[in-house]
Amino acid sequence: MEGKYLELVQNCINYARSFMTLPEPIESYFEDCPSDRFKTMDNAAEGCGNKLYFNKPWFTGQDRWENHRVDIEFFIFHELRHLHQHYEIALLDSNNVVHEDISTIVSWKNGFINYTRNEGGSTQAVNLSQEVEIDANAYALCLSNMLHISDNIELRFSVPQEAMDLADPRSRQYYENRPELKRYIDKLKRDAGQPVVRKPERNELCPCGSGKKFKKCCIGKGIYD
Incomplete structure (x- = not known):
């Protein structure tokens, strides 16, 4: 049953590797809810090290799979961004070459040390306002938009509005100042012969x-x- 879902995960991993450093290999697991990891349906997925964990009933729900697959992709990209954050922290800690500003990596490291999980209720607002979450939501929004840039569809995500209010302006900054995103968008424009317009x-x-x-x-x- 999990084959088609794992295929989607792998497709997202392959796409994301074009934009950010990720561990190799990445392992994916499905876990039931409620469980020790997924106490409620408020938490769709988690990522750490080289492992992705998905809330099985959330991820494999028929309506979401058939009608809102971009929502699933968004959360995969979100967790892959967390893997990137952890990966860059590990590189910095081991005195290896990093691919982000050191100040950014240090802020991520501090964020994970003091991390508040989303377990529903009052923890949700705290979780969403953390820098590692704002970054993950914003970058996932960028990747989702770019993946479907030629689809002419309006993307809808089951992300709390408070999270989107923080992620949307950040994602617009990323389009402007993230070199890997700018290169991709500029290439699309060149390939399309598109002039710069207002x-x-x-x-x-x-x-x-x-x-x-x-x-x-x-x-x-x-x-x-």
Whole structure:
């Protein structure tokens, strides 16, 4: 039963490796809920070291799999970002070459030392406001948008609005200042022969030619904004 889900996970891993350093290999596991790791359905997945753990009933739900697969991809990318964070911390601790600013890695390390898990209730708001979570949500948003940049679909994620309010502006910063994201987007523009244009208003027709309004099409994907 887990074969098709593991295939999706591996596809996301392969895509993410184009943008960030990750351990090799990455192992994936499904665990029941409730369990010691997943006490509630508020926590979809966890990642640490070279291991990904998925909340099995959340991940394999029929409606989510058939109608909201981009939501699953988002949470895979989110956990892969955590693996990247841990990987960079390990590189720094062992005096190896790192791929992030040292100040950023130190902030991640401190964040994990004082980490608050999302176990529902009052812990959720604290969890979402942690820097390691803001970064993971923002980077996952970038990867999800870029993966579906040509799909002309409006991406919807089951992320609390408080988390998206923090992740969305950060993701826009990442499009501007993360070299690996800028290179990817610039290449797409070159391949499409697309000139630099002003950012459309939300209710204007999308410049991609889909006939949809910008807010329903390519907004947030880093092409025109």
